[in-house]
Amino acid sequence: MNLSQPANESRVLVIYTGGTIGMLVGNQGYVPEPYFLTETLRSQSRFHDPFQDSLFSNSATVEGFREWSSNSGRATPSPGSPISTRPPIELEHHHPTLAVRSSRPIGYTSSLDPNSSTRLNKNEPVCTRISDSVYEAHLPSLVTPHSAVPGGGGSKSIRYAVLEWNPLLDSSNLEIEDWVRIATEIELNYATFDAFVILHGTDTMSYTSSALSFMLEDLGKTVILTGAQIPLSQLRNDAVDNLMGALTIAGHYIIPECCLYFNHTLFRGNRVSKTSSYDLSAFSSPNFPPLVNVGIDIVVNWDDVIRQTSLRRFKAHKVMSPYVATLRLFPGIAAATVSAFFMPPIRGVILETFGAGNAPERADLAKALKDASDRGVVVVAISQCTKGTVSDAYQTGRNLIQAGVIPGCDMTPECALTKLGYLLSKSELSVQEVRQLMGNPLRGELTRSSISPLAPQPSTVEQNLDTIQLVLSKFVRLSRPPSSAPQIIISEAPGLDKPAEDATAPWSWTAGEAASTEAVLFPFLIHLAAARDDAESISYCIETASGSVVNSFEPGSGRSPLHIAAMNGHVKSVDTLLRSGALVHLRDTLGHTALYYAARQSHEQVVDLLVEAGARLAGLDMGYVSLAVQNAIRAGDEKTLRTWSKAGVDIANVYKDPVIQVNQ
Known part of the structure; x- marks a missing residue:
């Protein structure tokens, strides 16, 4: 059973190439075992909580646990907690699956190979051929317990499927064609998954993460490589933390880079080297700070995250020179x-x-x-x-x-x-x-030589105050007619004459306090500017504030400036935001993308821009799109149908499938 995607769920494809993380102890040391990893993850409630697909989807909360306990008549540990046992098998009778594509056959191939009459393993998925070089299988879907969405906005679960290679490869045996295979599998599944985690051996992981950073051109979604020094099958291991950390970041954040996660740290993939074969902190990034540090809180260094600023769709480059x-x-x-x-x-x-x-x-x-x-x-x-x-x-x-x-x-x-x-x-x-x-940075792989690390970085209280004064002036300009906009003065303390102020030498504001005020003001300003189609103010916010302001969330709705500009049909603002790194795959709290809102309002030019930048309908867009298209067909609304078609909707097949068809 293939499931539709709710708003509070993200979907991650785990591509399991091999490596220590999924190995078992054999007569000759650690050896890979097909389907062991998936079944192990299924048996651990921290990696798979089937109650998410049942009446007890809130079992990880106090209220959910009490309801579950009273209904079942048993006071046992919460099914959503890491210490719970596997639930009764009757709760898993529906076996939800996710459709996954690959450039190689996946699992049981009796329809492709006449000599393959029986399954070698009961867990092998049934594979079908889509085209000469594309195969598809419905893989078992696993789902994590709900966890809090960073920055507020409720909780979210992560539904994922494990695409397992056959045979599983030691990373020492991976070659260029295997990099191409990974890139191809990401491209084939790019439209249907929100992020990708690649399980890989540690020995050559930094080569693969570097290669993929270049091969995945105009990437708009999170790709994370991870593995382990000690396999999941061992009682004491680093596999649990590494895989859970990679899944959590991939499921909760859009970091459009090829990254490497190890030992509570997310690195830029082309900045790391393996520096230890013994320590659990096996990788280091000596010339570039981590993108994410995971502790009690998950701290993302948004200022260093690369964002696509060109209006191009994602594609995988599938050639590498071996010479x-x-x-x-x-x-x-x-x-x-x-x-x-x-x-x-x-x-x-x-x-x-x-x-x-x-x-x-x-x-x-x-x-x-x-x-x-x-x-x-x-x-x-x-x-x-x-x-x-x-x-x-x-x-x-x-x-x-x-x-x-x-x-x-x-x-x-x-x-x-x-x-x-x-x-x-x-x-x-x-x-x-x-x-x-x-000698030029393409994916953040080198530090621009023109920027001197010794160059002084201005950060004074006076400069912060000047910035805040200018921000407030722009607020007034956007909210009132230009003639009535008063001048805002905040530089002098009221009630003190100049000699008294000089005598007391007051520290009315620290640079940190001023910077904190800026951080609060800029997200409001950029959302207001997007609503008013003020591209000049949008550019000012992006140039003056932290780069992350371009993707800041509106309180309550969870909409980004791109959502607001697209909804209002503001072509100039949408173009400015996209060229400044706005993420086209962000979804608001209702599960909708900016492309959905632009198409729903029949803003054709905005739809064209978003599609050019790689936007696709996703999440809860699908069910609403189906109804909107069917209504437009009945009403003979050609403009609406043309707009939805530009957004990627297969208009001809709307009535053939209750789930809307989206062109890949």
């Missing part, structure tokens, strides 16, 4: 070794240099590098140091640049290698363009 390699310099390295390393078919090399980008100052070595560069080989220098960047501060570093070597700034070795493979796979790029792009 790239890494060469680590060492004292006494022979020029002949370097020359041999650069021979065809090599097209790009990551050169791991000493310190801040230095190399032996030898004519034969410089000639080998220059000859390779002249032949069109792209050579990129990074540092062998875990922390820091390459620069031209030393003469030896400048000699490399003169030989045609491109500075790779503070990229990790994994990121530099996969980025080079990604760029060289694009036939439309020249060698010179690849060299230029290697």
Whole structure:
């Protein structure tokens, strides 16, 4: 039974490639076992609470527990709590499923393979072929207990399905074609899931997270890789925390990046390296702060989260050049070794240099590098140091640049290698363009060299007060006719003359208090500006305040500025918001997207903009859309039907299926 999606539920696809997290102990150490992971998660109530699909969906609350206890006549632990046991089997008779697609067959394939007459495992899903390269199966859906939505707005559960690879792969055996497979599976399921979690072995996880960060172009949803040092099958493990943390972040936040979650920390995927094979904190991001820290509270560093600012739809790039390699310099390295390393078919090399980008100052070595560069080989220098960047501060570093070597700034070795493979796979790029792009940030993988960390950052009380005064003036301008807008003065304390004020030297406001006031004012201002179609004020808010203001929620409704602008048909404001990083997949407390509101009001131009930026109907949009389209058909309302069609609705099939059809 495939379920419709309620407003207080998010959907996550878990792509299980293999790795320690789902292994069992065998005669030869840890070994993977098909379907063990899914069945284990089903048996643990923290990962699967079937009461969410029953009358006891509030069993994790005090009221729900008391109701459940009185109805069942048993005073046992709450079914929604981590210590509860698996519920009676009769509550799971409906076996809810989610439709999942893959570029490879999923599970039982008797309809595809005549020689496959029996299931090898009772848990194998039945697979059908959708097209020559697309397969579909209805996988068992698991659902977490309700948990509080960060920032208020009630509670939400996370419904997910586990797409398990066959065979499961040790991460040491993953290759470029496996990166392509992951990217393809995300693309195939992009419209039907809100986020994606990839379970992966730790040894090469940072290579995969770096590669996917480039392959998933114009990403608008959360993608998180995670795994474990100790498998879920062991009593003491890190698998539970890592998987639960990744699921929680993926289900509650839209962080449109390829990320890596480990040991209570979410990192940008192309900024990490595995630094320990022993510690539970196996990964580190030496040159970039974490995106999320998970403790008692989940703290998201929104200012550092990348947002799409171009009006392009998501797509997966499915090619990577295999002709790239890494060469680590060492004292006494022979020029002949370097020359041999650069021979065809090599097209790009990551050169791991000493310190801040230095190399032996030898004519034969410089000639080998220059000859390779002249032949069109792209050579990129990074540092062998875990922390820091390459620069031209030393003469030896400048000699490399003169030989045609491109500075790779503070990229990790994994990121530099996969980025080079990604760029060289694009036939439309020249060698010179690849060299230029290697030094520019594409997915936040390197720190812009033009920004000096020593540059002073102004943060004075006076500047904060000036900002607040300007914000308040804009409030007045938006809420009143221009002629009646009074000037607001807040810089002087009332009742004190200048000598008295100087004598007492009062600290009327700290910078922190002023910044807190700004943080409260800006979300209100940007929502008001979106409602009034004041693109100038929207731009001011985004440029002056924290970048997260563009996706701030309106109290009560949970609507973002994009929801409000789209609902009112404000094309200019929608365009400004989209180009400033507004998230098109955000849903309000009713479960609706900005695209739904624009289409419902027949704002065709806004629908065109949102669709161009990758917006899709999702969540509770579907049921309401079906009714609206059927009413429009009966009324002969061509404009409404045209607008819904632009939004992706398959008008011809509305009456064929009670669940609205949306074009993929």
